[in-house]
Amino acid sequence: MTIERHNYDVLIIGAGGAGLRAAVEAREAGLRVAIICKSLFGKAHTVMAEGGAAASMGNVNDNDNWMVHFRDTMRGGKFLSHFRMAELHAKEAPDRIWELETWGALFDRTKEGKISQRNFGGHEYPRLAHVGDRTGLELIRTMQQKIVALQQKDGRDTGDMESGIKVFAELTVTDILKENGKISGAYGYWRETGAEVLFEAPAVVIATGGVGKTFKITSNSWEGTGDGHALALKAGANLVDMEFLQFHPTGMVWPPSVRGILVTESVRGEGGVLTNNLGERFMFKYIPDVFKDKYADNEAEADRWYEDQDNNRRPPELLPRDEVARAINTEVKSGRGTEHGGVFLDVSKRIPAETIKKRLPSMWHQFYELAGVDITKEAMEVGPTCHYVMGGVEVDPDTAAAVGVPGLFAAGEVAGGMHGSNRLGGNSLTDLLVFGRRAGAAAAVYVKSNGKNPVSEAAVTAAAAKIQAPFDREGGENSYSLHAELQEITHNLVGIIRTGTELKEAIEKIAEIRKRSANVSVSGGRKFNPGFHLAFDLDNMLLVAESTAKSAINREESRGGHTRDDFSVMNDKWRQINNISSFDGNKVNIREQALPVMPKALFDLFDIHELEKYMTPEEIAKGGSN
Amino acid sequence: MARNIKLRIWRGDSTDGGLKDVVVEANEGEVVLDVIHRVQATQMGDLAVRWNCKAGKCGSCSMEINGKPRLACMTQVASFGEEETITVTPLRAFPIIKDLVTDVSFNYKKAMEIPAYEHPKELAPGQARMEQIDVERSQEFRKCIECFLCQDVCHVVRDHEENKKSFAGPRFFIRIAELDMHPLDMLKNRKKTAQEEHGLGMCNITKCCTEVCPEHIRITDNAIIPMKERVVDIKYDPARWLGSKIRRREGL
Numbered sequence: 048m049t050i051e052r053h054n055y056d057v058l059i060i061g062a063g064g065a066g067l068r069a070a071v072e073a074r075e076a077g078l079r080v081a082i083i084c085k086s087l088f089g090k091a092h093t094v095m096a097e098g099g100a101a102a103s104m105g106n107v108n109d110n111d112n113w114m115v116h117f118r119d120t121m122r123g124g125k126f127l128s129h130f131r132m133a134e135l136h137a138k139e140a141p142d143r144i145w146e147l148e149t150w151g152a153l154f155d156r157t158k159e160g161k162i163s164q165r166n167f168g169g170h171e172y173p174r175l176a177h178v179g180d181r182t183g184l185e186l187i188r189t190m191q192q193k194i195v196a197l198q199q200k201d202g203r204d205t206g207d208m209e210s211g212i213k214v215f216a217e218l219t220v221t222d223i224l225k226e227n228g229k230i231s232g233a234y235g236y237w238r239e240t241g242a243e244v245l246f247e248a249p250a251v252v253i254a255t256g257g258v259g260k261t262f263k264i265t266s267n268s269w270e271g272t273g274d275g276h277a278l279a280l281k282a283g284a285n286l287v288d289m290e291f292l293q294f295h296p297t298g299m300v301w302p303p304s305v306r307g308i309l310v311t312e313s314v315r316g317e318g319g320v321l322t323n324n325l326g327e328r329f330m331f332k333y334i335p336d337v338f339k340d341k342y343a344d345n346e347a348e349a350d351r352w353y354e355d356q357d358n359n360r361r362p363p364e365l366l367p368r369d370e371v372a373r374a375i376n377t378e379v380k381s382g383r384g385t386e387h388g389g390v391f392l393d394v395s396k397r398i399p400a401e402t403i404k405k406r407l408p409s410m411w412h413q414f415y416e417l418a419g420v421d422i423t424k425e426a427m428e429v430g431p432t433c434h435y436v437m438g439g440v441e442v443d444p445d446t447a448a449a450v451g452v453p454g455l456f457a458a459g460e461v462a463g464g465m466h467g468s469n470r471l472g473g474n475s476l477t478d479l480l481v482f483g484r485r486a487g488a489a490a491a492v493y494v495k496s497n498g499k500n501p502v503s504e505a506a507v508t509a510a511a512a513k514i515q516a517p518f519d520r521e522g523g524e525n526s527y528s529l530h531a532e533l534q535e536i537t538h539n540l541v542g543i544i545r546t547g548t549e550l551k552e553a554i555e556k557i558a559e560i561r562k563r564s565a566n567v568s569v570s571g572g573r574k575f576n577p578g579f580h581l582a583f584d585l586d587n588m589l590l591v592a593e594s595t596a597k598s599a600i601n602r603e604e605s606r607g608g609h610t611r612d613d614f615s616v617m618n619d620k621w622r623q624i625n626n627i628s629s630f631d632g633n634k635v636n637i638r639e640q641a642l643p644v645m646p647k648a649l650f651d652l653f654d655i656h657e658l659e660k661y662m663t664p665e666e667i668a669k670g671g672s673n
Numbered sequence: 674m675a676r677n678i679k680l681r682i683w684r685g686d687s688t689d690g691g692l693k694d695v696v697v698e699a700n701e702g703e704v705v706l707d708v709i710h711r712v713q714a715t716q717m718g719d720l721a722v723r724w725n726c727k728a729g730k731c732g733s734c735s736m737e738i739n740g741k742p743r744l745a746c747m748t749q750v751a752s753f754g755e756e757e758t759i760t761v762t763p764l765r766a767f768p769i770i771k772d773l774v775t776d777v778s779f780n781y782k783k784a785m786e787i788p789a790y791e792h793p794k795e796l797a798p799g800q801a802r803m804e805q806i807d808v809e810r811s812q813e814f815r816k817c818i819e820c821f822l823c824q825d826v827c828h829v830v831r832d833h834e835e836n837k838k839s840f841a842g843p844r845f846f847i848r849i850a851e852l853d854m855h856p857l858d859m860l861k862n863r864k865k866t867a868q869e870e871h872g873l874g875m876c877n878i879t880k881c882c883t884e885v886c887p888e889h890i891r892i893t894d895n896a897i898i899p900m901k902e903r904v905v906d907i908k909y910d911p912a913r914w915l916g917s918k919i920r921r922r923e924g925l
Contacts, residue, residue, distance in 0.1 A: 087723070088781060089819055090731045104799075145798035151790030151855065153808045153815060160802030181816065184730070188815060196789030208785055216781075239770055268725040302702030304749065308728045409816075412889075413729055416747050418702060527714045571719030574686065575771040578718035 050507065051244045053215075055081040056494045057487070058233055058248035060220050060275060063091035064183070064479030065459025065486070066254035067190035068143075072487025073252075074197050074212050078494060081246060082194075083215045085238070085270050089191045092256050092268055093479065096183025097311035097409070098167055099175025100480070101473030102140035106161040107173040108356075113137040114652050115171050120474060121653075122337075123169040123367045124437070124467020125607045126622055126661040127288070130645040131444035132465040136474070136481050143480035144176050150196070152189040154178055166316045166356075169367040169471040171341075173356075179408045180311050186476055218244065220274065221583055222510040223251055223282040223455070224502050230282075230454025231500040234510035238580060241573020243511055249500045250490040253279055253440065253449075253457040254483065258292075260530075261588045261595070262433035263538035266298055266309045272584035273591035275461035279440045280590055280630040284449040287463035287625050287640075289438035289591070290599035291608040293470055294543045296371035298432025300389035305418045307432045310392060310410065312472045314422075315364040317406055318353055319394035321375070322426075323383035329390075330363035333374035337660045342366060369469045369607050372431040376543055379430060389430035395423055431543055437470055437608055438598065439463030441627065446489035447482050454493060454500070458486035468607025517582045523568030526581040533560055533585070533592060541596050546612045550600040557596060558634070561589045593635045598626040601637050619663040647671040675700050678750060679758040680708060682720070686771045692760065699750045705759060706734050706745035709773075721772040729887060732820030736773050737762045742822040742885045764825040780821050783841045786871070787848050791859040807856045814851035814896060816888045817844060823882035823892060829875050840872035843882035843892045850896035868904045873897070 057073040059066045062084035073080045084091065103116040116137035121128055144162065148154065154176050155163040164173040178185040194212055202208035220235035232247040255275030259267025276286055297310040315321075323329050331349075334342045342363045343349040349362035364371070375390050384390055394403060400423035404411050407422075414420040420427060440457035441450045447462065449455040459479045466474065517523075540553035564586060569579045604618035605611050625640045650658070650671030658667060678699045681692045695716055699708050706724055713720045724734040727746045734745040739753075739760050753759050767775035823843035830836050841849075846867065853863040867873040878901075880893045890896075 086725055086731075086733060087777065090725045090733050092725070094731050094818070095726055095728065142798065148801050149792045149796075149798050151792070151852075151858070153803075153812050153855070156803055156805040156808060160804055163805075178812065178815070181730075184818065185815060188817075192789060195785055195787075198785060199789055214781075239774075268727065268731070270725060303700055304702045304704045304707060305728070409730070416887075417704065417729060417749075419749075525718070527718065531714075569718075575721035575774050576719040577713060577721065 050511070051242060053081060053244065053246050055079050055246060055248040057081075057250045057252060057490045058246050059083065059252045059254060060233065060278070061091070061254035061256060061459070061461070062088055062214065063093040063254060063256050063459060064186050064190065064476065065483035066252065067187070067194060068480050068483030069252045069254060069456075069458055069487035069490070070212060071190065071193055071197065072484045073491045076488065076491035078491050079210075080212045081215060081248065082212065083218050083220060083235070085219055085274075086217065088214050088216045089187055091187060092270060093187050093476070094184045095266070095309070096186070096476050097180040097309065098313045098316075099165055099177030099182045099473050100140070100144055100186065100476035101167065101170060101174045101471065102144045102176055102477050103137065103172075103174055104141045104144065104162060104164065104176070106157055107164040111172040111174060116140070116174065117649070118652060119170050120471060121467070122657075123471040124469055125617065126467065127606065127642065128467030129444055129464035129643060130649055131643070132482070134649060135444060135485070136465060136478060139481045140477035143477060143484065147186065147189050147480075150189050150193040152185055154185070165313060166365070167471070167473045168312050168315070168365045168371070170473065175473040179406070180313055181409050182476060186479070215244075219580060219583060220278065221514055223278045224506045224510065225282060225452070226500050226503055226506070228453065229497070229500050230452065231502045231506070234507065236514055239575050241576065241579065243514060245502065245507055247502050249497055250454045250456065250494045252486045252490055253455070253461050254459045254486070255461050257460045258436045258588070258591045259433050260584070261533065261537050261592050262542070263534040264298065264307045265433040266295060266307050267433070273587045274584070275457065276439060276594070277587035277590040279449060279455065279457060279461075280594070280628065280635070282452055282455060284452045284455060284457075285441040286438060286594050286628040287441040288468070288598060289436070289594040289628055290602050290626060291437035291468045292433060292595065293368055293435040293437060293608045294372045294431035295434035296368055296375055296431055297392055297429040298434070299414070299418070299427065300430040301385070301387035301428040302418045305414065308413070308417070309432065309434065310427055310429055311407070312368075314392060314394050314407060314410060317394065318397040319364065319392050320362075320397070321364055321371075322391045322393065323378045324385060325383060329378055329383070330366070330371070330374060333370060333377070334363050334366065335370060337657075338366060338370070367469055367471065372543060373610060375430055384430075385428045387428055389428040391426040392429045393426035395425060400424070435470055435475065436460060437463065437466040437468060438595070445485065447486035448489055448493070454497070456486040456490050458482040468609060517567050517569040517579065518573070520566060520568035523566040524563050526567050526569070526578055526585050529560055529564055529567065530581060530585050530588070533557070533588060536560075537592055541592065541599060544610050544612055545599055547600060550596050553596045554593065554600065557589060557593050561593070564589060590630065590635065594628040597635055597637045598628060601626050601639070617661070619661070622661055623666075644672040678708065680712065681758050681760040682709070682712065682772070683762040684717075684720070684772050685769070687769050690769070703750050704746050705738055705748045705750060705761065708750060709745060709761065721770070721774045723774055730818060732818035732887070735764055735820045735822050735825065737764060742825045744820055744822070744887050747887055764821070766825040766827070766831045777821055779837060780819070780824055780842070780844065783845050784848070786841065787845055788860055788863075788866070790852055790855065793857055793859055796857070801857060803856045810854045810895070811851045813890055814847040816890055817847060818888060819844065820887060822885040822887065826881045826885045828879065828881065829872070836872070836875065840875050843876075843897070845871060846873060846876070846900065847890060847892055847896040850900055853900065864900050864903050865907070867900055873900060873904065
């Protein structure tokens, strides 16, 4: 069989925000770039981001600057973020947003005609650049169109529009290939035909997004199967802190057709309040000590904040996501939830219908059309839904290079470190831009100094055999039912509240499914066959779930997106530790690694009393590294 | 409450195919995509269907439901009669790949033919100032989720393969309109090229595209008609005509 072969300088797996931004950067550095996406071009999950992109431009409140943003990010991540990533992100985010404007993006404006910025959970000032509530779509479209602009330029220069950047849509990568310990390319198949494809490229940027499909209730689409996490593990890279998953506090729980779908945090930012079945605005009960000075403890002050933000503390509905998710979970478990296991989120009483439709247009439209719910008239029923994974590929902050695998880079949700134990809303869209750009730039530098690294025939043969295998088995396991079983396990045993015994059970059960998955067989042919596609996605999800469960059992504390019933408080010792997952070809192994220490210049940006809530006396005495 | 519904699904590929009847369970509040997924998981493991967000935001699950171009994730099962058979078929304007999946590459080729946004050279990043009211006109068109239902329904290409070469379709007319109305875009002649190179003139404003748009973009009224009017103004304005004969003019 002759295999379709392509040769590029940089191969980008994933066409969401991070992948596209990396592609633009690598192309502008003069390299030939291939972009691979599992879906059609422009459908990436980034389009679902509603709230906005956090960048301290200071357009609405000029007290804002990168240092305030940095502090908010570290605080939101419970001081487990890699300080350098949080620093680079906060410093570079404004430039990345302004740059989009030069590519044609049209953000909403302030009265002075600048980019408007809105409030969001965990951000001290109005900071999120936005376009109504479809900011992610604007980012994707802008970069998609920027790529077309670059292709048109290449067309003028060479006569072939696809000579510099080519998009390979509806293609799944099954293996990242290495030769002599360095990246040499990737292998995969066209989803449309099932035909196999080899890409030779000395640098690979993984930008595959998240892992939500590992869970039963999720806001993620079918694409969120942790492909990049698993590919990186198999290629010898590490994953950092995979126990930290963000359950977005307000996913729809009813009606079933919209279960899991997000109600953007802007609904709360614009004045939406959370109540239980007693009509009680319960969030006031759940303000943790570390946030007491920033959040209002009474309704009157909370209500005043919407008008006067300088003299009032913020409403507790705008606490970081993990706090809100846990509060809702507690209310529901205590019997104060709605009949469908959620709580009420109501924006209709505070804001006139016309204003809601204007400020939250796609929210209104979506629920009205998908479920017949009119959010201008009635409350929504919401509860936590698996939304985002903070954990991911361990990378060098400045270059987004995967630790331990020369030629491999990772950016966006698939990369770990930036968000620590909990991500602030709005930080992911700018994360994509900042680190997507850095990954593209660093990949270009790497290729220029390292040159080609041809793929061996042995590697091709091995990768091809893997793809054919499920067709050669007969009467084996069904990938759909194995996937459903995995989702039950993660939902019940590795979900929002965890315990040691349940995690142990989960690890055993996941291993069992993994054994059975080696025997998956596929009915039908290779042509656009979802059963066949799922067989590969399943393998990735199993590896991710194993890494999450093993990291979770190791971390004996509760922090951000990891809550242990048997270790219910934060522990200073664990704040200094990253759980590192690696793969030995057989199973995931976890080892503890010291978290990098903040340099003094960053340490000094914080009020010492705030740091005391998170750090040990020894760390405080040291005052950061030098 | 779960009940059984009748679904008729087109199955096949570019060489051959036909409608297959299935009975499948549907729960309260479910949309057509939910029941298609149930068929896929329980009865037809290799049934091909595109989807991503299942929230009306990505525009992947475009198909024809009882003959109408729609998003399967935005079509509630309850909108059909209890005894009614729901028939799902692939988009008719595009070549079939398999089952409900069609080859929509036509649209991506057209996208590459529309000249890109041109930012004013002297305007550094962060310096742009625009009024909200001025960006809103283009923002309406930038809501487009590229489901290509407008392209599918448009009779200029729906049954006229031969027109595809010279007709960009409603999705790309709003792209041109968006750039034309962009407060900062520097490229001239967008309306003229819409007419001369992208087939704007072939549209006879039957508004079918507007009707199927899941984002409720007023494609015909707000994009196509204003561009057509301006093109006509320019073409038949005697002063301009004379001017264009006396010396070649840039811009419209």
